[in-house]
Amino acid sequence: MNTKLDDFLNQAHQLDSADGLAPFRDEFVIADDALLYLDGNSLGRMPKATRQMFGDVLDHQWADRLIRSWGENWYDAPTRIGDKIAPIIGAQPGEVIVGDSTTVNLFKLVTAALSLRPGQTKIISDVLNFPTDLYTIQGVIDLLGQDHELILLPADDGIAISMEAYKAALDDDVALVTFSTPTFKSGYLHEIEAITRLAHDAGSLVLWDFSHGVGSVPIDVTNWGIDFAVGCTYKYLNGGPGSPAFLYVREQHRKEANARPWGWWGHESPFAFDLDYRAAESARQFLVGTPPVLSMLAVEPAVDLVLRAGVDAIREKAMAMGEFFVEMFDAVLAEVGFTLGSPRDPHRRGSHISLRHPEGYRICRVLIEEEQVIPDFREPDNIRLGFAPLYTRYVDCVEAVERLHRVVADRRYEAYDTHRTDIT
Amino acid sequence: MNTKLDDFLNQAHQLDSADGLAPFRDEFVIADDALLYLDGNSLGRMPKATRQMFGDVLDHQWADRLIRSWGENWYDAPTRIGDKIAPIIGAQPGEVIVGDSTTVNLFKLVTAALSLRPGQTKIISDVLNFPTDLYTIQGVIDLLGQDHELILLPADDGIAISMEAYKAALDDDVALVTFSTPTFKSGYLHEIEAITRLAHDAGSLVLWDFSHGVGSVPIDVTNWGIDFAVGCTYKYLNGGPGSPAFLYVREQHRKEANARPWGWWGHESPFAFDLDYRAAESARQFLVGTPPVLSMLAVEPAVDLVLRAGVDAIREKAMAMGEFFVEMFDAVLAEVGFTLGSPRDPHRRGSHISLRHPEGYRICRVLIEEEQVIPDFREPDNIRLGFAPLYTRYVDCVEAVERLHRVVADRRYEAYDTHRTDIT
Numbered sequence: 001m002n003t004k005l006d007d008f009l010n011q012a013h014q015l016d017s018a019d020g021l022a023p024f025r026d027e028f029v030i031a032d033d034a035l036l037y038l039d040g041n042s043l044g045r046m047p048k049a050t051r052q053m054f055g056d057v058l059d060h061q062w063a064d065r066l067i068r069s070w071g072e073n074w075y076d077a078p079t080r081i082g083d084k085i086a087p088i089i090g091a092q093p094g095e096v097i098v099g100d101s102t103t104v105n106l107f108k109l110v111t112a113a114l115s116l117r118p119g120q121t122k123i124i125s126d127v128l129n130f131p132t133d134l135y136t137i138q139g140v141i142d143l144l145g146q147d148h149e150l151i152l153l154p155a156d157d158g159i160a161i162s163m164e165a166y167k168a169a170l171d172d173d174v175a176l177v178t179f180s181t182p183t184f185k186s187g188y189l190h191e192i193e194a195i196t197r198l199a200h201d202a203g204s205l206v207l208w209d210f211s212h213g214v215g216s217v218p219i220d221v222t223n224w225g226i227d228f229a230v231g232c233t234y235k236y237l238n239g240g241p242g243s244p245a246f247l248y249v250r251e252q253h254r255k256e257a258n259a260r261p262w263g264w265w266g267h268e269s270p271f272a273f274d275l276d277y278r279a280a281e282s283a284r285q286f287l288v289g290t291p292p293v294l295s296m297l298a299v300e301p302a303v304d305l306v307l308r309a310g311v312d313a314i315r316e317k318a319m320a321m322g323e324f325f326v327e328m329f330d331a332v333l334a335e336v337g338f339t340l341g342s343p344r345d346p347h348r349r350g351s352h353i354s355l356r357h358p359e360g361y362r363i364c365r366v367l368i369e370e371e372q373v374i375p376d377f378r379e380p381d382n383i384r385l386g387f388a389p390l391y392t393r394y395v396d397c398v399e400a401v402e403r404l405h406r407v408v409a410d411r412r413y414e415a416y417d418t419h420r421t422d423i424t
Numbered sequence: 425m426n427t428k429l430d431d432f433l434n435q436a437h438q439l440d441s442a443d444g445l446a447p448f449r450d451e452f453v454i455a456d457d458a459l460l461y462l463d464g465n466s467l468g469r470m471p472k473a474t475r476q477m478f479g480d481v482l483d484h485q486w487a488d489r490l491i492r493s494w495g496e497n498w499y500d501a502p503t504r505i506g507d508k509i510a511p512i513i514g515a516q517p518g519e520v521i522v523g524d525s526t527t528v529n530l531f532k533l534v535t536a537a538l539s540l541r542p543g544q545t546k547i548i549s550d551v552l553n554f555p556t557d558l559y560t561i562q563g564v565i566d567l568l569g570q571d572h573e574l575i576l577l578p579a580d581d582g583i584a585i586s587m588e589a590y591k592a593a594l595d596d597d598v599a600l601v602t603f604s605t606p607t608f609k610s611g612y613l614h615e616i617e618a619i620t621r622l623a624h625d626a627g628s629l630v631l632w633d634f635s636h637g638v639g640s641v642p643i644d645v646t647n648w649g650i651d652f653a654v655g656c657t658y659k660y661l662n663g664g665p666g667s668p669a670f671l672y673v674r675e676q677h678r679k680e681a682n683a684r685p686w687g688w689w690g691h692e693s694p695f696a697f698d699l700d701y702r703a704a705e706s707a708r709q710f711l712v713g714t715p716p717v718l719s720m721l722a723v724e725p726a727v728d729l730v731l732r733a734g735v736d737a738i739r740e741k742a743m744a745m746g747e748f749f750v751e752m753f754d755a756v757l758a759e760v761g762f763t764l765g766s767p768r769d770p771h772r773r774g775s776h777i778s779l780r781h782p783e784g785y786r787i788c789r790v791l792i793e794e795e796q797v798i799p800d801f802r803e804p805d806n807i808r809l810g811f812a813p814l815y816t817r818y819v820d821c822v823e824a825v826e827r828l829h830r831v832v833a834d835r836r837y838e839a840y841d842t843h844r845t846d847i848t
Contacts, residue, residue: 029483029487030487031483031484031487031488032488035490037490039490039491042491043486043490043491043494045487045490046482046486046487050482051482051483051487054478054482058470058474058475058478059453059455059475060455061665062467062470062664062665063453063454063455063469063470063475064455064456066459066461066463066467066469066798067463067466067467067798067800068792068798069665070467070665074665074666100524100525100528100713101524101687101712101713101714101715101716102713102714103685103687103688103689103712103713103714104524104528104685104687104712104713106685107684107685107687107712111567127699130688130697131688131691131694131697131698131699132687132688132689132713134699134700134701135686135687135688135690135691135701136685136686136687138686138700138701139684139685139686139687139701140684140685142682142684142686143535143567143568143684144567144568144569145568152699234714240486240717240718241485241486241493241494241498241714241717241718242498242714242715242716242717242718242720243716243718244716245713258566260531260563260564260566260567261527261528261530261531261560261563261564262559262560262562262563262566263525263527263528263531263556263559263560263563264527264554264555264556264559265527265556266559267555267559270555271803271844272803273554273555273802273803274555275551275555275558275576276558276562277558277559277562277563288525288527288528288531289524289525289526289527289528289556289669290525290526290527290658290665290666291525291666292525292666292667292668292716292718292719292720293664293665293666293719294664294665294666294667294716294718294719294722295716295717295718295719295720296666296716296719298718368492374490374491374492376491378697379695379696379697420695
């Protein structure tokens with residue numbers, strides 16, 4: 001090991017020993033203990049409880065109880081699991097539902113927001129937003145065929161936006177302000193509360209996409225006055241590949257907001273099979289069609305784990321681990337050409353860190369193919385390293401730095417093609 | 425047993441012995457062999473192959489391969505499984521994708537159809553359509569805020585529409601004609617080819633929802649000239665509760681049709697993370713967000729089973745079983761107050777039969793609670809009995825008639841409340 005890392009390794013052992021969340025690693029199936037999995041920010045590991053639950057879901061609920069399981073367990077799952085996610089984002093019971101993809105939920109909430117601000121034509125976002133959020137807005141504008149306009153705030157360093165630029169863009173023609181936070185590449189955590197307050201002062205509504213942080217950063221939609229939120233359940237919430245997203249609508253908006261698409265699961269009385277749509281009074285109005293039950297049920301034991309660990313403890317460890325990693329970056333990685341693609345301030349950063357390097361893509365290939373390290377790559381030069389606190393150890397971070405350093409110091413990436421072939 | 429059923433029981437044994445599809449029952453997990461499950465038209469049984477696959481999906485793909493499974497197995501699943509569904513509906517490879525709910529897929533295709541027929545304002549459907557289809561259209565009209573109009577053809581007997589009424593409604597202002605077939609209550613199978621041709625002659629596009637029949641009725645989207653189709657995968661395709669729906673777009677429409685919502689999974693280059701949406705040239709353009717992988721993968725072994733059995737053989741058995749059941753209805757059930765809520769002509773009927781009875785709801789309760797028969801109930805008086813040919817036996821039909829008869833003859837339903845409590 002690089003001798004500069006010796007002290008870090010000693011520290012890491014001490015930090016792991018003192019880590020109150022360390023026992024949670026045993027709650028996950030770790031199929032290959034030698035693998036340094038640093039992509040929990042993209043796909044969380046599988047909880048043992050989820051694995052165990054699937055026996056019951058398949059053999060009892062589906063195969064044995066069959067259609068009766070709708071009444072016994074499935075029909076209420078979107079709100080039951082939503083109510084479990086609620087405290088993780090500071091929402092009230094009855095304000096969160098689970099179902100559909102993040103993108104479809106964004107579509108619902110963009111249409112809902114515009115329905116509440118007729119005549120206001122601007123939507124503010126930023127170039128750091130996850131593209132699907134922007135595509136959703138562009139699609140709504142395209143569909144409405146009206147004079148709506150999407151304004152994207154710049155991020156000169158690729159890391160963060162400026163609050164000055166945001167304030168300058170706000171005026172009383174803004175219907176909606178929407179950002180993803182933390183951002184998917186740089187991990188930048190917006191000033192959520194201030195942004196929300198300023199938007200409200202200007203007469204706009206606010207929609208936050210918490211996909212890249214929920215379960216590992218503090219969120220308080222109630223006290224921060226947030227109108228709408230969505231988030232992904234398969235990253236830090238560990239709900240399984242493509243598990244359905246959640247959606248939050250502040251209770252006061254529920255009566256007036258008009259989210260589209262309409263569908264029978266959002267109807268006040270779906271089993272009356274009326275010919276005319278009538279939105280449910282509850283948050284079920286934001287459901288559309290039959291949700292993907294197997295994928296949805298997988299979210300529940302995973303969320304239970306996060307609730308048991310507590311978001312505050314998770315956040316504390318994530319920040320400490322991030323700081324520890326940045327110290328190693330300064331000591332070892334900067335000298336071989338990496339730059340930090342994330343904010344230095346831990347309060348402005350989520351639980352993943354982006355390292356930028358001109359050879360980022362090929363470095364990733366070596367790490368995956370030869371070094372048993374799984375980061376992910378984001379164009380043009382970002383290597384993302386996710387520090388999911390429930391199963392990542394400090395020693396893993398040291399080991400990852402060691403391998404990152406040697407791959408670059410030895411120029412091992414030169415053996416790889418620059419042509420992009422991976423999908424993650 | 426009712427003596428009038430003696431001959432039917434003998435026939436049933438002979439029919440089961442001669443049934444070429446009988447061995448397929450063993451391909452499904454039958455947790456309780458005494459249960460008469462006649463609701464495969466709502467939720468198909470679990471294939472053993474699906475149960476077995478889940479070990480690999482959870483332990484290998486998710487827990488072990490983790491994010492690498494996107495490239496190894498998951499990313500292509502929407503088109504890979506779509507290509508397997510294609511021959512079941514007579515589509516070409518590359519025309520079908522799997523993802524999202526039926527309702528969300530309807531929304532995509534209604535917006536796509538209207539994008540191809542600007543200026544034409546009418547949408548024709550019928551009162552037999554599954555309500556979510558109507559809600560979707562109503563929601564699109566509401567969102568567009570334009571002068572679109574939904575015209576619903578009547579069904580005087582609650583069973584079928586008249587082709588005369590359809591022809592009378594068609595004019596050159598019709599943008600879209602859309603029906604569900606077979607219909608969810610009566611099982612009425614529309615004259616698909618004639619309806620499609622007439623719509624095209626009038627300058628309209630056609631969208632068929634095959635949810636309540638796909639996998640058990642013959643469908644030939646290519647030769648029937650169908651523009652758009654959707655369908656459910658958890659009924660006769662046995663894909664599991666809420667498994668994602670499929671969507672078909674005729675290849676010639678793909679370039680011009682503009683389906684909303686837009687999302688990153690429909691982008692030409694999703695991992696370039698461009699700020700602007702650019703639809704994929706392939707049918708992937710009809711994807712939106714990350715699909716629910718666990719629910720989606722469950723569709724594949726189930727579709728494989730249908731392909732192995734063959735839709736023609738499935739349809740042949742379904743028609744024979746339906747005719748056998750109608751004969752028993754005439755002999756035994758009509759006399760205790762049941763009427764037939766489905767077409768008598770087997771060519772105009774899908775694989776379920778609706779029995780109507782003023783006490784339909786309470787009769788269903790007795791069957792489920794006391795008689796080990798699972799039908800389902802549809803307001804106001806329909807008892808639906810689904811004859812899924814891959815695992816339903818002729819003897820099951822006789823036994824179901826026996827129990828239906830005795831529950832009504834003995835007025836056993838009188839012990840039950842008329843208040844609706846079930847969700848199926």
